[in-house]
Amino acid sequence: MRYRIRRATPVTFYVHLVLTLLILVLACPLILLEQPTIKENRLAPVVTYAPITTTPIQDQLRIQMYDSGQGKVVEMLLDEYLVGVVAAEMPATYQMGALRAQAVAARTYCVKNKISSGCSAHEGADVCDQSNHCQAYASPEQRKTRWGDGFGANEEKIRYSVYSTQNEILTYQGQPITVLFHSTSGGMTEDVEHVFSQALPYLRSVESPGEEDSSKFHDDKSFTLKEAAQLLNERFQDAKVTADKLSGQLSIVKRYDSGRIEQIRVGGVTVSGVEVRRALGLNSANFTFTVSGGQITFHTVGYGHGVGMSQVGADAMAREGNTYAEILKYYYTGIELDEIWNYVK
Ligand SMILES: [Zn+2]
Secondary structure (H helix, E strand, O other): OOOOOOOOOHHHHHHHHHHHHHHHHHHHHHHHHHHHHHHHHHHHOOOOOOOOOOHHHHHOOEEEEEEEOOOOOEOOOOOOOHHHHHHOOOOOOOOOHHHHHHHHHHHHHHHHHOOOOOOOOOOOOOOOOOOOOOOOOOOOOHHHHHHHHHHHHHHHHHHHHHHHHHOEEEEOOOOOOOOOOOEEEOEEOOOOHHOOOOOOOOOOOOOOOOOOOOOOEEEEEEEEEHHHHHHHHHHHOOOOOOHHHHHHHHEEEEEEOOOEEEEEEEOOOOEEEEHHHHHHHOOOEEEEEEEOOOEEEEEOOOOOOOOOOEHHHHHHHHHOOOOOOHHOOOHOOOOEEHHHHHHHH
């Protein structure tokens, strides 16, 4: 069978012409309407949040939080608790993508606690308000004091990060994940087992670019040689270091790929960088040191344990245009975002 190219008859030609003109006429107003909006946005960038639908209050999850100020366990709506957590754990100046990532991470932490054993320090509580135990929490009064004139705008921004991600949590193979996050990784996050005991497939070391401008990226902490020797001997009883010989008694043996110290010789013992960080209250386990004029100075890179999401890194990713889901999937390897109601009844 042969195919022939059919030549357009004059009638088909006119039909096509009319249709093309019609499309142009219809499209023109759309193009014209689009332009003033773009110009207006360029001139005056106004922060507006897209409308969101939230779960009716009576259907929202409630949690029990140990309030250290009141010294008792109080019940509150999960998302009202999360507004206080995001406000306390991340600067309100951060990008919306980073704040939303923080909201989902904090929600996951709370839900995981609620469906397991709860806060181990306070009976009857799902979580406590302590950053060194569960997650930091700032009450509405504390937020007003902290933000002053900025309260209105900051509160609106933080509330939006929480309520626009309502009911979303992070899961791995059908279970809410163990959430860990920190301030500044210093360029690379850490495998969880290098800091805490248990290895987890979603808490793996990843590069975390764009953190260099953060105020927490570099830090120096100085001690007199006597102070440092005393702190190290208190922590490591077999170290037996002395102020006059400390510079020779401290030597870094091995580092992880992230730069954090895997092993360091402290006099008579070999310990981890994490242990020295704890003994001396350093910002991170990624450090070098210099000795001069009776003082020893530790130069650290990054701030925090370095496992899971870097908050400064999350903000850098958001600035590059990544969404909260992309940020979370980057820092928590192989995870999914799922509905809270699949895990809590
Ligand atoms: Zn706790």
